[in-house]
Amino acid sequence: MSDFVVLIPARLSSSRLPNKALADIHGKPMVVRVAERARLSKASRVVVATDHADIQAACQAHGIEVVLTATDHESGTTRLAEAASILNLAENDYVVNVQGDEPLIEPELINAVAAQLQQSCAPMATAAHLLTDYADFIDANCVKVVLNSQHNALYFSRAAIPWPRELMRSGAEIMPKDIPVYRHIGIYGYRVQFLHQYADLTPSPLEQAESLEQLRVLWHGFNIAVQITPLAPASGVDTAADLERVRASWPDILK
Template sequence: MTFTVIIPARLASTRLPDKPLADLGGKPMIVRVAERAAQSGAARVIVATDHRDIFAACEQHGVAVAMTRADHPSGTDRIAEVAMTLDLSPDAVVVNVQGDEPLIDPGLIAATAACIQDGVPMATAAHPLHELAEVFNPNVVKVVLGKDGRALFFSRAPIPWNRDGFSLSREALADAHRADYAPLRHIGLYAYSAQFLQIYPTLSASPLERIEALEQLRVLWHGYPIAVHLTSLIPEAGVDTPEDLERVRRHFQAPPDSPLVAAISAL
C-alpha cells in the first residue's frame, strides 16, 4: 500500500537537550530516523519541525523537511499541519514516526500503516509483555483489545487484571500468556487516514486522557476505533536519556574490520 511518513521534531528536550541533532555515527539522529523510515516502503518521508537548526540539518543530508508553527500542543498537531499541504486524498495513509526512534523497525511502520481501512481511521501497534516489572511500571503503557483487534482501552495500570488469579509473580504472568490474555505494551507508533488526521486536532480533550496523560484516549472517548497491529518482536527502545543515547551510538559505530577503522588505524 502507499503511505507517507511524517516525523515531528522539536529541539526542546528537558532530559536531553538538542536531541534531534545528537550525532549518531556522523549523522544527526533525526536524519537516522528518516533513513530508517524510508526503508519501510513509504512513498515519501518528511520531517516536520519548528526549528531552523533541524531544518538545516535535514536539508544538508537530503531529507525532505517542512517548517511548522511553534505553538503546536502535540506532535500529531504538527504532522497534521504538514499533511494539509500535501494535497492528499481523504483515504491516504499518514504514519507518525517519533523523531527519537533511530532503530525503529521499518516493517513495523509498514504493518501499522496497513491497518488503516474503511471505518478504521487510526492504527497503532503493541507487543506482549514478558517482564513482570514492566507490567506494573506506569511508564509502560498497556492496551487491551477486542476480538476485532481494535483497542478497548489504554492505561498506565496493569490491564487486564485477572481478579481471581493475578498476583505479583512471574508464574501469574506466564499463566496469562498461556491463557491468551497476556498484557500488551503499547508502541508509540501511529497511522491515520489523511481525513482523520485533520479531524483529530479539533477533538476536545477527554477526562480519561487527562487522568492517564494518554492522548490516544481522546480518540476512543469520541467514538473512533483504533486498530492495533500485534507483533511478537520487542522493538528497540527510543532515546530519552543520555544512557539511551550512548546505547544507540554503539549501534552506529563502525565495526572493527570496516574500511573506516582500517583507514584511521593506518594514519
C-alpha cells in the first residue's frame, strides 16, 4: 500500500456538546485521542486541521501535528482541502479523513479505506457494513448506501434503501434476505487533486434534502468506492451521553 496522510478536521463549536474536541477522555482531549488512534494505522503522517487556537494548543502540548485553518468552512471536507494546501501535499497524494469525534476509530478501518482508494479508479472512497437490525434500517439517523457491481456507491440516503417492495407491503418488520443492506460509515479517503476539486463543486439539491454532503460527489458524476468492513465500528461522540459511554469503556475497548 502506498503512503497516505490522515487529516482530522476539528472545530471548537458544537451545538450538542460544547467544545467537544477538547472534552477530556482519561487525561487527554478527545481530538488528541483520535490522533493517537490514527497513529496506530499505516498512515505516514497524522495532522489535525482546526479552526481554533485552543485546539491547536492542545495538540501541540501532546505532540500532535496541527494546522490552523479558516473559521468559515462549510464542511470538514473543504477544511481538509485548505489543510492539504497548507501542508503542500502533492496532487497525487492520498488523504484519509478521520472525524475528530471518533476516539474509538479502528486503525485497520483507516488502512482499509486507504487501500480501497488506492486500488480503485474512483477519486474518493468510504466504508460501510452489513446492516441486520430492522430498527436501524428504518431509522433516519442511520445512513444507508446502495452499491453497484463494482462496489461504487449508487446512492446514500437516510431512508430505507434498497426498498424491498413486497416485503414492506406485507407489513413484516424484518430485514430483506435476498439483497444486502449496508450502513454507511463516516470515514472518507480522497486523492488530493479531487479534494481540491470538491471545494469548487456547487452544492446539490439531493445533498441539501438529505443533509449528506457525499451526495454532492455523486450529483456531479464522480464515483465513490466503498470498502465493506465485516464489523460495525464503535459510535462516535455527538452528545454528553456518548462521551460518558466512551469514558466508561475506554480502558477495556482498546485492549
